[in-house]
Amino acid sequence: MVAQPEPMVTGDAVVLDVQIAQLPVRALSAFIDLTVIFVGYVIGVALWAATLRDLDSAFSAAVLIIFTVLAVVGYPIIFEITTRGRSLGKMAMGLRVVSDDGGPERFRQALFRALAGFIELWMFTGGPAVICSLLSARGKRIGDIFAGTMVISERAPKLSPPPIMPPQLAWWAASLQLSGLGAAQAERARQFLSRATQLQPEFRDQMAYRITADVVAQISPPPPPGTPPQLVLAAVLAERHRRELIRLRPAAPPPQFPPGYAPAPPPAYAPAPAAYAPVPVAPPQTPGFAPPE
Numbered sequence: 001m002v003a004q005p006e007p008m009v010t011g012d013a014v015v016l017d018v019q020i021a022q023l024p025v026r027a028l029s030a031f032i033d034l035t036v037i038f039v040g041y042v043i044g045v046a047l048w049a050a051t052l053r054d055l056d057s058a059f060s061a062a063v064l065i066i067f068t069v070l071a072v073v074g075y076p077i078i079f080e081i082t083t084r085g086r087s088l089g090k091m092a093m094g095l096r097v098v099s100d101d102g103g104p105e106r107f108r109q110a111l112f113r114a115l116a117g118f119i120e121l122w123m124f125t126g127g128p129a130v131i132c133s134l135l136s137a138r139g140k141r142i143g144d145i146f147a148g149t150m151v152i153s154e155r156a157p158k159l160s161p162p163p164i165m166p167p168q169l170a171w172w173a174a175s176l177q178l179s180g181l182g183a184a185q186a187e188r189a190r191q192f193l194s195r196a197t198q199l200q201p202e203f204r205d206q207m208a209y210r211i212t213a214d215v216v217a218q219i220s221p222p223p224p225p226g227t228p229p230q231l232v233l234a235a236v237l238a239e240r241h242r243r244e245l246i247r248l249r250p251a252a253p254p255p256q257f258p259p260g261y262a263p264a265p266p267p268a269y270a271p272a273p274a275a276y277a278p279v280p281v282a283p284p285q286t287p288g289f290a291p292p293e
Contacts, residue, residue, distance in 0.1 A: 019094050021151040023133050030121065032089030033076070041071045065275055072122060076114045076259060081107055094155035100148050108272040110111075116143030164230045165238035172224060173239035180218040186240060189215055189233045208233075 003267045021029075044067050052060055079087040085097035085105040097113070120129040120142055129141035138150050165173065192211050196204055212229035216222055216237055222233045 007290045019153050020138050021093075021153040023130070023139060024152055025093050025095065025153065026139065027130070028091040028125075028127070029087075029089035029095050032092055033087050034121065037071055037075050038089050040070070041074075044071065048245065072118055076117060077110045080105055080110045080113070090151070094154040095151050095152060097149050097151055098156055100130075100150060105149055109149050112147035113143040115142070115148060116146060162190075163234035163237050165242075168233050169224070169227065169231060169235040172221070173235040174219065176236065176239055177220045178236070178240055178243070181215065181236070181240070182218070185215055185218060186237060190237055193230065193233055193237070 029079075029150055045064070048060065048067065050065055055063070076087055080097055083091070086095070090096060097110075099105060099109065117129075120126065125256055129143075132141050132145070133139045136145075138144075144150055189211055196208070199207070208229040212232050215233060219236065
């Protein structure tokens with residue numbers, strides 16, 4: 001079964017606003033790069049052949065080997081590092097190589113991709129790269145798998161930003177269990193909210209109740225009774241986005257103390273109890289949320 005190209009998503013399909021490059025575009029980009037390498041290599045070999053009479057044979061052979069390595073392996077490394085993940089072919093097609101986390105490509109990753117590309121693209125004429133890209137959900141070739149990279153399209157349509165948390169539902173969204181909500185359901189809800197103003201009112205209401213009922217069935221606790229379905233979806237997606245950003249944010253390093261330093265122990269006495277404690281007030285109860293018959 002051939003894997004279909006999909007956007008680069010995290011929790012709710014909006015954290016990383018990029019889209020995975022499709023195989024035909026990547027193939028055309030690779031063809032441009034291979035053509036540039038081949039033309040440059042032919043010109044270099046012609047210049048090398050013109051100097052055979054003036055150079056020692058062993059030195060000439062060493063120059064040819066070094067030039068071959070620079071043309072086949074050095075070209076993608078130099079271009080992708082200096083242009084932050086783009087070669088001439090990728091520039092022409094609007095592509096860029098990034099890390100799996102969306103960060104810029106590093107030298108080690110460019111080196112792995114170039115070495116694997118020599119085997120995939122030159123020795124086997126691109127066969128393993130095509131097969132691996134078709135089977136990968138993110139269109140990765142073998143070099144991308146080992147390097148931990150992917151190729152994204154910078155000219156693809158951008159995803160809409162995440163919805164804003166409704167203030168009256170922030171307390172409810174903070175207590176949600178979202179592990180049962182899949183990426184496909186979250187993406188369906190996001191697309192509906194982004195296009196809701198373009199739909200006819202009756203059709204919009206029907207879709208809102210249907211999509212909200214599907215989402216509510218996968219989360220807990222249920223929304224407050226009487227909440228409009230579009231606010232429910234906005235609260236769920238905004239909370240999902242917030243938690244994903246927290247997960248991606250690096251943890252703060254522990255404090256470093258100089259040698260021999262010991263932090264002061266906590267006080268032995270307990271703080272005085274508060275004179276009173278606020279009594280939590282439950283949200284008002286209104287008729288429950290139910291889709292129309």
